Amino acid sequence: MIPSGYSPTNSTRPPQTPTPIERENELPRGLVYSLIAHAGLVILVMTKTLIFPGDPKPLIPTLRVDLVGLPDQLKGEKGSTPLPISPEMTEALKQAENAAREIKPKLPPAPPEQSALTEVPKKDEMLVKPTLAAPPTTPLNAKQRQKKMSSAVQRLKALEGIRSELSDSSQTAQSKTLLKGNQISKGNSASGEFTENPESGYLESLRDRLADHWELPVWLSRQKLSAQTRVWIDRRGKLIRFEFQKTSGNTQFDEAVKRTIVASQPLPAPPRELSSQLENAGVLVGFPL
């Protein structure tokens, strides 16, 4: 229902849009303000970490778990069922087998007394069926045969080794994860530069040394406590000092952390790239994270 006095043409309208000139002058200015504001924000975010350096975040691989049934393994139990080798694995195995077959040691030129007609098996080849014109077994041939046999045995051994290695590695990689009810999808692992670093080898060995001595009474291990210490290490691996960046709030736990660091001496000597850093800035150690 349109009111009687209403007419779309003479009704009050919102102000007209600015003229093209006005628009041209205004828009860039707005853009500039926006850019300045954005740049200011970016600088603020970046300088913030310089002015107030926060706690470094450890990189922990993230995994997605899909639950399909109740877990059939006990808590803490490692996967014990043998796992099928994946198609990629079998492919790799096949390739390795072919490669092993193709490897041929350099042979001395064939003895001249053998005729061109007799087909002497190549040194690195298994004879499945005898050829038609088998040469009379000369003492030399017997020696060759023996060599051939031993090289074949060695080849088989090598193949067996590859096979077991493949199945081993596939098991250790997947056995922890491929459990019914706790199946792990492909997921992402945020390892990255941290673990690729050559220095990380040292940090890894330092971690292992500390972990060897890191033990708690049962009641403390059940609580979710954590502490962080900064540890200074000299170039020979001697502990200079350590201090708590974050205490757990439990004296028994903090005492256990102290005991662990002291008991882990001597610490592994750092590589040259890291030594000055460890001596001056130290390394942050999280118990447990």
Add this chain to the structure above:
Amino acid sequence: MSGKKLPLKPVIALILTAVFLHAQPVQTQYISVGEAKARKSIIALPEIRLTSPSIAPSAKKILDTLEGDLTFTDLFKIMGKAAYVENTASAGIEPGTFKMTDWSSIGTDFLVKTALTLEQNALTLTAFVYETKTAKEVFRKNYVGVPADTKALAHALATDIVKSLTGQDSVFFSKIAMICDRGGSNKEVYLMDFDGSNVKQLTQHRSIVLSPSWNKDGSKLAYSVYTRRSNNLRNIDLFEFDFRTEKIRVLSNRLGGNIGASYSPVSEEIALTMSFTGNSEIFSFAPSTGQVTRLTRSFGTNVDPSWSPDGKKILFVSDRTGVPMVFNMNADGSDVKRLTFAGRYNASPNWSPKGDKIVFSGWIDGRFDIFTMNPDGTLIERLTKQVGNNEDPSFSPDGNFIVFSSNRTSQKNIYVMNTNGSFVRRLTYGLGNCVTPRWANLAR
């Protein structure tokens, strides 16, 4: 266009500065050591010093109880007597009267030195507890009791030891209620100490008693009984035993089932399953007024309510989605959430006292087994495997143990284990089939 050109330079400069600053990140090397190895603390309990040889049996009982209590916690390992190097004839029990190195050198973490005296029919147990590595006295205390109750002295000392060393409450004075048939057809409520000793029959209904449940301070026990009405109609009524008055009263005899009671940890309310509406639904029952409030509304069966320790949530089991699964709802029945999606039959959920875990039994490989999960239904972990049916799990009041029933020896018996499924011990012997163990909240 002049307005556009001029300010762009500083903007670019700002951006470049930002990029430059970003190119110099602050690097700190960081390593995380990971979870610690858990180690049982080694505690030495040398012989109790006696004033007269006549109290030697009491001393032995105290030492045995103390050793049993501390071993039960699975936190301590008792130092073997063969390893002792101390000269007992010359060494005392007070600080300075013996060499602490005699104990620290053999690997002891803690040392409990005790003496027992009998004066005017009162036993006094004097205890000194030391931390040997730091050679510090942890505490000293006298415990006085009548000779008839020597175990209480040991329980009291064990409670103090656990409290002072670990900061945790212990279960040494706590009771477990359960339903046993003692080989007959009647099932009655029985009580026992935390370690399976001191068994007593509580009820004499000469009927089938079900689902016992303690109130928040362990002063009352609710349970359901199969009853027969005057018109020969069978019903399941809800009863309550009051330990203060030693009296039994009927709480609810509404038509049908009044079963699976669970006391609220914060109020007097009881959540239970009632079927007077024709369908098994969860109700909230006020014992003082006898009034009920319906909490669930669904076509499926709703059973096994269990309150969260803060009294805000109630877990229950419902087959509304086809198979019995664990659900969670607010105490007023709102905000129903399904917690378990895995498995085919998940039953009898129970909250841990801290509220950080839920334990339940789930059907897997043709049997029931015990599982725990987070309160939001994530991280389901299996605790029992390939040892018969394991059902009715329930947390201990200190949250360190799970008590459950299992038919692993063909008969159903009560077992207790750590919350990670280790250190399983059988508690009941010779009581026939025992089911639905429930651990009381406080000492009685």
